[in-house]
Amino acid sequence: MHELGIMISVVETVEKFAKENGITEIETLVIQIGEISSVVPHFAQACYPAAIDGTMMENTELKIEIIPANCRCNNCSKIFGYVGSRGICPHCEAEDWELLGGEEFNIKEIVAC
């Protein structure tokens, strides 16, 4: 489980940003995690209280948005979900496709009080 380290560095990044921009309190932190990112949303959420402990973000709520991993088939141009597809287009069974997203890990938004 590497999520604690990741969440600590997220908190550090946000704190630095807040200091630079004169923000003293943050209400909500919104992060985006791709469906096939190496970060497990459930673990990120579980590590969050430990990551914010003793920081200026102690009372900040974490919101996680999941970005679906979608593929576009190069044969029939249809879009399908990567998870459960086993790498085969469910429409035409081609194995030639492009991943459109799903590996993201972004700090999307900081909601100040």
Ligand SMILES: [Zn+2]
């Ligand atoms: Zn196809």
